[in-house]
Amino acid sequence: MNFTKRDLPKKSENLSDWYNKVILSAELVDHGPAKGTMIYRPYGFAIWELIQKELDRLIKEKGISNAYFPLFIPESLIKKEESHIKGFSPELAVVTIGGGEALEEKLVIRPTSETIIYEAYSRWIHSWRDLPLMINQWANVVRWEKRAYPFLRTTEFLWQEGHTAHGNHEESSALVLWAIKMYAQVYQELLALPGYLGRKSESEKFAGADLTLTYECLMPEGKVLQNGTSHDLGQNFSKTFDIKFQDQENKTDYVWQTSWGLSTRSIGGLIMTHGDDQGLILPPRLAPIQIIILPVKLEEKILGACRIIKESLERAGTRVKIDELETVTLGSKINTWELRGVPLRIEIGSKEVENKTVTMARRDTGEKLNFPIDQLVEKVSELLNQIQTNLYDRAEKFLQDNTKEVYTYDEFKKIMLGERGFVSAFWCESEQCEKMIKEETKASTRCLLLDAQEQQGLCIYCQKPAQHQWLFGQAY
């Protein structure tokens, strides 16, 4: 593998150009042959596997089981829930030929699985004893995209989707909140991505939901990335799909449902937020390689020391690799592993071997450290934690610095036509104002913070009374 940073534009000067080039040259992804599709290369997929592992653990800990439902949804089934199909129909990929013959009924490739899962739930749920029914699925989904953007917007992407059914609204409500809080935790602790947790407006909520909770992050160019949503479906789907149960008093009622999903889109946010002009910077908890060891010379004495270091770091549970390639210079190796965002670099030369020390460089700050080898494991663990925290803190500061309360529409427009970011502003909650603001500034309502207080204010657009300050931003 031969990396080059020559062609990498400065992140601060052209984020999307930098992004498109860094993900290719760091071998995270490649373009697929069909328009809008993407290949997750091993280095990129390994990040997703680490996210999966933690999410899967949290989901199972909650008593939710994995299952797998078909990719194909008969057209008549997906059309059953009116607002749902209205939301998704422009994005569908449709199979019309199977086994060489035109199909009698077209098959839609799942854009999400509510309809196919709830058709089954209607057959599986009869009594309160069958509740709660809580299932999660890891799957590929397809939403047709005219303009693809790797990770953020691709025709096919990978995700998990949770689907639960409950005997009352109190319980399903609590589950909706649990899911979005779990996502927020994963974003904050693993991806080092701070964000806002709140509810969507009526026009921005999921097609078929009563309420959508969301976690929204701010990217360096001031645009907002929606990073996982959790939906209170109320009894909308259960009424359409006839999912009824008998309660303990033998009364029949429709179940209360939730659905929630987190996708590979999250990796896009991670890359944009933490990277710099040298390439990726991966948070240690999600870095497929946490420590790269570079022998300064390929001498047996030095290589031997590298191997001992590798072993002791592996025993301590870290992901570590030695780059022993013969035909590549040390400088080029440093560039490569900086480009690939490995959090810590260890360099071992004759001096280190003689003095029994280790030289280490932090990817996030560039800081170089030298310390006795007997402190190795302890120092590495400390540094990995520090890097994880530092990345979060940097992003948190950026988020705070770029969230502004505004009280006039002029100010609002000035920000949205300039550096962008989150704007907190009173809004009367009419769809008309929301639509006009979006047309004029490209900013949509992102969410109303969960803990937002009711206040007295005037809508930033129409000046009529408004009760809440909503967060606005330009979405991807």
Added chain:
Amino acid sequence: MNFTKRDLPKKSENLSDWYNKVILSAELVDHGPAKGTMIYRPYGFAIWELIQKELDRLIKEKGISNAYFPLFIPESLIKKEESHIKGFSPELAVVTIGGGEALEEKLVIRPTSETIIYEAYSRWIHSWRDLPLMINQWANVVRWEKRAYPFLRTTEFLWQEGHTAHGNHEESSALVLWAIKMYAQVYQELLALPGYLGRKSESEKFAGADLTLTYECLMPEGKVLQNGTSHDLGQNFSKTFDIKFQDQENKTDYVWQTSWGLSTRSIGGLIMTHGDDQGLILPPRLAPIQIIILPVKLEEKILGACRIIKESLERAGTRVKIDELETVTLGSKINTWELRGVPLRIEIGSKEVENKTVTMARRDTGEKLNFPIDQLVEKVSELLNQIQTNLYDRAEKFLQDNTKEVYTYDEFKKIMLGERGFVSAFWCESEQCEKMIKEETKASTRCLLLDAQEQQGLCIYCQKPAQHQWLFGQAY
């Protein structure tokens, strides 16, 4: 959940009827709404997750990385390798509409991913330094089926597919063998399924391969299940897809490739082989619940004892559950967990609590045991191992008893029209004889054992000289 065994036919009398009913009533699967599709319910999917976990570990241990390639293969790409598309074209599902518009080029849903992966390999491989390139993918694939059979033959199924590229044939050959031996190990040690490991005939090998190795198991009705294959692709695909590399002497050559896959079909073989008239029997290593604890009465003293037993078994690393349902009788619970194939059942009543003993029943033999509670962990571990071994040994005996060497075609026909099974017979390796045998007896060549000796014999069909005894059988 309320199970019933009333409607379960006897396995020995009607295997396919028993099979179709047991997988539904044990809640392993359900039918999907689109023809030929299947839902993996949590209990069925948990078996797949256990298979995945072990396979994934073995694959990564070999230095092979996971990645993910697109679902959609442009029609022109899949048509590139002639024999490959010839083999797969009758089974393809095709997307012709995307985002509401007819597509310029049709998109085939992957039936397997050689073409889409190797298109990428041609861009990623340049030099000997890029080799071996070894990637695995966990994915859903689609092969159109007119007559579906859950697990064994469904339009969509789940699998892993490995794809490696090497600098010489010696190395790729070794990888082909490694993969099939890994599969055999997983079948034998986890699924408790003995089988034959051998190579496919020319007509039965994978479309596009030089050589296909296979692991073939015998089902109770005497039919053969192909359970995982590994292909030596030679330079067929690398020549079609122009995957070239420069070796250390700066000479250019095409890479040598392998592909190999194991699917959810394996679960079908597991169910058919080990189940009995009472329902499933799951091998302990793949049982989502290894031990079910049934309180004889729902009294606090008894439930307390059950919980202590559960905790100590969980600490010992086993998967265990207490059935505390109030509205179901003990007899009905026993039926349910027998139907679901849980390897060990513990019953705790007042007597057990008083005497500090545990009563346990083996699902495979029905044997009941009673022993002091302080032997619990040790006994359970011993019994789970015994059950695993016993299931394998039973299946191995059946395989041996139903593998017959025959030397006349009359005998061959008699067996294939009767109890079936594997037949070992000389075959001249002409496609004509193979085709006639299949037409007249429904038996195809299954494989030539890897360690088969060259011998002198006469083809069972045409009586011309033949060098090897091949295994024949009726496949699913």
